[in-house]
Amino acid sequence: MGSFDIERIRQDFPILHQQVNGKPLVYLDNAATTQKPVAVLDAVNRYYREINSNVHRGAHRLSDLATREFEAARDTVQRFINAPHSHEIIWTRGTTESINLVAQAFGRNSFRPGDEILISAMEHHSNIVPWQILAQQTGAQLKVIPVHADAELDMEAFSRLLSERTRLVSVVHVSNALGTVNPVREIVRQAHEVGARVLLDGAQATPHWNVDVQTLDCDFYAFSGHKVFGPTGIGVLYGRTELLEQMAPYQAGGEMIEKVSFSGTTYNTLPYKFEAGTPHIAGAIGLAAAIDYLAQFDREQLLAHEQRLLEATLERAGADPQIQLIGRARDRASVFSFLLEGAHPNDVGTLLDQQGIAVRTGHHCAMPIMDQFNIPGTVRASFAFYNTLDEVERLFAGLEKCKTFLL
């Protein structure tokens, strides 16, 4: 277990060492996507330079090597989230596709009018719209767990909304817009009591700590490679074997079949039944490299560092009456969502960018929760373990400059 040395860690991320708009880059948009360590860049590069080949098909050496690395990457993900079986790891393009897969392959053929799907008011659009479409397709009803003004989930309302009509609860593990960490174990426990299945959107949890799907006891878990220091275009859906076995294919084509004839087709075994077409082989290998990179650290230590950054940020923000904090959950990830009183978030973002500070502004693909707070959006600074206290200082110095221009 390596010790925590922030300067050494930053050396692993070449992109951080550049000037943007004439200033040293301060990258605080990690909830949108994280940066990649050299280990990931090298793994992707080596794959294309040395073994690029299609998987599961060729009768030649390179194809065999590519297949082995691709399947080894699946095993790495299995260990990363402690899934019982490697065939429960389905490669997707990302969290969005993982959720759509569950909606269509799990819900479309089995949900009926009168069935209910429960989501929360703080969901990302990718955990709202697939269920709206499914509701239209099946006649099932979409119900929404409200969120308190402090950005915590209303667990009493959740308990009331649960019933034997609830087929699926799909909630975010960590909110990208507010930072709220939801009590997902309790959600799973209560949902299972009424016989409902649970999907957890783990896009913002996996970047911060080691998720254990067996401890969580969830039925499905979705996350994206690019938010966990891996490549874009690769993601994961974990599903319980018995559910994946029952589910219809999501997309159809090569790889997902066992035998095709014009009189009928039989489907491949898990996980290939859900992996039609040539997969993102380099992406899977790159994601495994990211997971291996993380494995050298004590992730508790990395999380503690992020929490120190968050605490320092909240302390600075709390002392500034012109900063309005959006989201005050007790249990929260290193996301600082805020408004500078009297300034539009986009203007703040532009002025920070001019100072080399990258943040995200807008509704963060979570329009309903922005509507609830009656705001068009926020400025969001989100930290990863490679950020520093010095960068927190740069952010607040940057905000002082914004004030002189905007207020």
Ligand code: PLP
């Ligand atoms: N869910 C949450 C909570 C997110 O933050 C995001 C991305 O921002 C997504 C889902 C969608 O992830 P992707 O765009 O990688 O599919």
